[in-house]
Amino acid sequence: MSLASRHDSADDSPGLLLWQVTNRWQAAQRTALKPFDITHVQFVLLATLTYLETSGPVTQKALADMAATDPMMTSQVLRTLESRDLVHRPPHPTDRRARAVAVTDAGRALANQAVVAVEACDASFFAVLGDSLPAFTGTLRTLRTRTDGDRPG
Amino acid sequence: MSLASRHDSADDSPGLLLWQVTNRWQAAQRTALKPFDITHVQFVLLATLTYLETSGPVTQKALADMAATDPMMTSQVLRTLESRDLVHRPPHPTDRRARAVAVTDAGRALANQAVVAVEACDASFFAVLGDSLPAFTGTLRTLRTRTDGDRPG
DNA sequence: GCGAGATAGTAAGCGCGCATACTATCTCGC
DNA sequence: GCGAGATAGTATGCGCGCTTACTATCTCGC
Numbered sequence: 001m002s003l004a005s006r007h008d009s010a011d012d013s014p015g016l017l018l019w020q021v022t023n024r025w026q027a028a029q030r031t032a033l034k035p036f037d038i039t040h041v042q043f044v045l046l047a048t049l050t051y052l053e054t055s056g057p058v059t060q061k062a063l064a065d066m067a068a069t070d071p072m073m074t075s076q077v078l079r080t081l082e083s084r085d086l087v088h089r090p091p092h093p094t095d096r097r098a099r100a101v102a103v104t105d106a107g108r109a110l111a112n113q114a115v116v117a118v119e120a121c122d123a124s125f126f127a128v129l130g131d132s133l134p135a136f137t138g139t140l141r142t143l144r145t146r147t148d149g150d151r152p153g
Numbered sequence: 154m155s156l157a158s159r160h161d162s163a164d165d166s167p168g169l170l171l172w173q174v175t176n177r178w179q180a181a182q183r184t185a186l187k188p189f190d191i192t193h194v195q196f197v198l199l200a201t202l203t204y205l206e207t208s209g210p211v212t213q214k215a216l217a218d219m220a221a222t223d224p225m226m227t228s229q230v231l232r233t234l235e236s237r238d239l240v241h242r243p244p245h246p247t248d249r250r251a252r253a254v255a256v257t258d259a260g261r262a263l264a265n266q267a268v269v270a271v272e273a274c275d276a277s278f279f280a281v282l283g284d285s286l287p288a289f290t291g292t293l294r295t296l297r298t299r300t301d302g303d304r305p306g
Numbered sequence: 307g308c309g310a311g312a313t314a315g316t317a318a319g320c321g322c323g324c325a326t327a328c329t330a331t332c333t334c335g336c
Numbered sequence: 337g338c339g340a341g342a343t344a345g346t347a348t349g350c351g352c353g354c355t356t357a358c359t360a361t362c363t364c365g366c
Contacts, residue, residue, distance in 0.1 A: 015178050015275045016197070017293035020221050022175040023323075027170050030324085041352065044169070045228065061314060067171050067229065073353055075315060080351085097314040097361040098231065122168045128299040131262065131294060139282060139289050140170035146281040176353075183354085196323065214344060226323055228345060233321085250344040252332045 015063035025125055032121035036114045038086075041069065041077055046086060046111045050105050057092055076133060086110060169199035180279055189267045191239075194222065194230055195272060199239060201263045202256050204297035210245055237264060 029040040038046070048067040052058045064074040081087045086107030092098035093134060103111065126133055182193040191199070203221040205211045220289040231254060234240045239260035243250035256264065279286055 004231065013272075013275050014279050014290045015182065016164065017290060017297060018171070018175050018178055018195075021293050021296045022171050025171055028325085031263045040172075059314070070353055071315080072317095072355085073351090077352085079316095092314090095314075095362075099315080115354065119166075122166050126167050126296070128295060129292060132288075133287075135288070136292050137170060139285060139292075140167065140174050142281060143174045143279070144170060179353085192321065214345070223323055223355095224345080225325085226321090230322085232346095245344090248332075250343080257337075 003043065028121050029118065030127050032117045033105065035115060036110055038110070038117075040112065041073070042081060043114050045077055046070065046081065046103060046107055047086065047115060049101060050108055050111050053102050057094075058102070059092060059095070059098040060101055061098070061110075063101060103132070126134070178293070179258060181274050181278050182271065185270045186267060188270070189263055191267065193224070195234060196224065196264070196267050198227065198230055199234065199260055200268060202240065203261055203264050204256060206255050207267075208294070210247075212251040213242075213243060213254055214251070216254060232262065246264070 026040055029043075033040060033043055036043075045063060046066050049058060049063055050067055052063060059079060060075055060097060061071055063069075064071040065077075067074070076135050078089060083090055085104055087101055087103050089099040094102045096138075126136075129136055163299055164235060178195060182196075184194055186193060189196075197220050198216060202216055205216060205219055213227055213231060214224055216222075216231075218226040222228070222230075231240060231242060235242055238257055240256050242252040242254050245253045252271055279289075
């Protein structure tokens with residue numbers, strides 16, 4: 001069985017489609033966030049942190065777990081955000097290994113503005129699905145849950 | 154409206170789900186392709202090229218269009234594949250700007266082995282969807298088609 | 307206490323994905 | 337021919353996503 005039989009126009013498998021659609025979604029997010037000069041990941045961490053920090057000190061690991069991002073990448077992105085004074089990372093009050101990440105006033109303001117653009121972008125991107133959006137979201141949730149076993153629990 | 158209202162467990166929007174599921178799919182692909190020591194993108198280009206080259210000389214641009222990959226990235230990945238003797242890139246016979254990319258025997262052999270692992274990986278990843286896989290694929294295709302306007306046509 | 311293992315974070319490096327800028331060549335109007 | 341614009345490809349740089357290796361600190365059994 002050769003490779004050729006798999007292709008009609010280089011876009012058959014659900015995995016390839018998933019990849020291509022996600023690339024386009026990220027491009028849309030990039031466009032929407034351009035006025036704020038932050039990336040999609042930077043926005044997600046900023047927004048998640050804004051939500052999390054209402055209930056006490058947040059470590060980088062806790063933030064990475066909540067946002068489902070890689071801890072190493074999270075560390076790097078937070079340092080980038082810190083260099084722009086959107087977050088600060090003082091020592092954690094009780095764990096000297098950790099840092100208590102917190103969003104600054106500027107970071108909170110930027111996040112609250114950016115979230116409007118991001119939600120509009122998302123709504124526009126998925127508008128074509130209409131009533132089938134909930135089913136699509138449910139399917140994605142199933143896929144994410146099903147493959148949770150890969151993660152360190 | 155604050156950011157906090159958007160979150161139940163940092164995973165509400167379809168876009169975020171899409172992103173997370175794609176990351177997990179890529180991780181699965183990475184694992185499946187590890188024995189062959191190539192990445193997902195390298196495999197896709199190799200497989201697409203294997204399919205395309207049966208009908209004449211293939212430029213890097215044509216390959217990038219077919220695989221829906223970025224031309225700059227495609228150029229870089231092809232040079233990586235060339236350094237491993239999986240493809241070669243002689244001058245194009247009629248267009249002196251271009252190269253006639255072709256897969257080597259080693260590249261073709263590797264692709265034909267890897268495609269089995271990739272297909273098994275895909276089948277396993279999406280197995281949980283059962284009968285709803287066609288609907289999911291159709292939805293993805295809709296999203297990709299709907300956002301085609303962003304691309305240079 | 308105290309030593310072994312677990313955990314939070316950093317450092318360095320690789321490949322993808324994209325943006326900008328550039329060279330070389332092709333194409334088309336004249 | 338020949339000059340203007342389009343096109344194929346490369347170079348450079350940045351941020352994501354992950355891997356491996358490392359330090360500092362915490363936790364738990366003894």
